[in-house]
Amino acid sequence: MSAETIQTIIDDLGALLLFTMILIVAASQISRAIYAVAAQSLFIAIAGAVLATATGNVDLWVIAGVTLAVKATLLPWVLHWVVRRMNVRREVEPVIPIAATLVLAVAVVVMSFHLSASLGSVRQAITGNALPVGIALTLTGVLVMATRKTALSQMVGLFASENGIFFTAMAVTQGMPLIIEIGVILDVILAALVMTIMVLRVRSTVDADIAELDRLRG
């Protein structure tokens, strides 16, 4: 594949990633948000595979494989299991209306492109529009975490945010060293595990969503 083709593919994948992010922000049901984040991880894995074929970097194949197995399959499955187990009634519980969050998300995307446009010289070393897409995904993920009142939605935001970082790492530097990427994914799995346990524990003791507890103040 020529460098231009690669760039086009990565740009297209970037657009798809942003689209899944909008789906996550707009989702009114938690299961839809989980499907959207799974699709997002799938696109990240495809981006990894594309870059791996283009550069012949074997590490990227491993990263793509692990992303597919863990972030596109395992973690969404765990989230779905928790949803069923908790018998979630109230779904997403936004702090501010979803429409307002969408407007903020668009602002974040515009700002990210603006920010990386100011980086003139550096951007030439970077594949296409990967950097602004990465920044936008990371920040929007944080936005989702900050504007949702339920634990599971916050976890979805976290995974989306991590996806943004992975995409940036892949596109900007052909991936961080393999061992580091594996370590990062391992951390994400462990964090998800601990969060899941906490969510279930609170649900079983006080029948409330852990993210809604708000006794500690001042």
Added chain:
Amino acid sequence: MAETLLWVLPLVPTVTALAMLTTRKRRILSGLDVGGSTVLAALTFVLAREVSAGGPRSLGVFRVDELGLVFLLLLVVLTLAVSIYTVGWLKQAVAVGNMKAESLRSYFALVHAFVATMVVTILADNLGVLWIAMEGTTITSAVLIGYHGHRHGLEAAWKYIIVTTIGISFGLFGTVLIYAAAADVMGGAGAMSWSAIMQVAPALDPGIVRIGFIFVMVGYGTKAGLAPMHLWLPDAHSQAPTPVSALLSGVLIKCALLAIIRFQTIAAAACGAAFPQQVLLVFGLISVVVATPFILAQRDIKRLLGYHSVEHVGIVVLGLGFGGAIGTYGALLHVVNHGVTKALAFFAAGTAIARYGSRDMRAIRGLFAVAPIGATFLMLAALSLAGVPPFSIFVSELMVLRAGIGHGHWVAIAIFLAMVVIIFAGLLHHAGAMVFGEPRGAGRKAEAWSPLLAMLLLAAIMVLLGLTIPVSFDTLLRRATEVVVG
């Protein structure tokens, strides 16, 4: 020898943690706890000796220089003190049902796993390993914060894990950007190693490093408890078991500061020292100012100490922001002083809480009449935290102040001084009310020896560093300052 120690050090607490999973007996667990911490401390002092003789050492992704050594020494001393304190604290906690006797081994194992991850953050030369270990500290300590299992503890743990994980995502993003800048100059291999990046740092693209540093500052700043990202800190510090609070405040937030200092040196080399200093100055000032009203209005003693950590982390960052040899030296000294003093304060507060059965400072009255030794330590810690001479914190605060005056940051100095004076008054008011007066609601039970021993150890260091800084430690701090300032 020294190189071998680099990978042995993180293994010591790991092996201790694994060994703890094999038994359920409290005495054996406490023995392993103190034993493991002692071995860790002894090996660290050997390493310190080697480094002072032969300079920085590195092995694979690990590296130790004088800067890391300052933090490592603080870690091992506090870990040892925490282990000694835990012996007596645990006995009491099990007796009143705060800790369940049958699940003690997982508590101890988690504490040592937490220590192991912190050791790795200090020894990591590879910035990716630094990040992974930092997220590791979040995971292990989140479980510890919610360990009591009641809803407040779990609420604090959830807030902690969510806020710091968001924060640290920013840290990873910043790391990736700086890695990209470095890989651009030197190619992919080794571009994540701090020491390798430092060699090419002046050639890095300043634009991308600037954005990277801001991401890192927000990221690791969250973990360090800098305002306005400090939201998790008072909750976590107040809800965690007391020994864990001491580790969080004394060591963990200092590890995050070390990460910030590492990136500060990269940013200073790539875009000039002024840029990272300005960023640090802003965060430092916000932290000092934000913490003040909460300290004054606080009723929960452990939350008070938590907000106090926000203030002191702010002072450290101010010292780094004022910069120069004096500011940096003062900041590093303040890291050690605050770590030791805050752990002492948490220990003293923990025993008082156990005696009165409440964290509310209005319920704790006349401590001196019922527990004179513990009350003395609490008063000493409060005086030191407030910045009274001749205690150690006074010395380092003075250095930070002098650095600020030397560089003509008059506005920052004025704000800093005003806040320190207000906090001084507030803290002494709180401490005086607890220590003096008529005791009520507390028995005159004899004070347990092990918490007192741990407090004595820390108080001795606190007083010593206030009166004089030993030559060997002074040399270490000077060399560490050179690592930062160049």
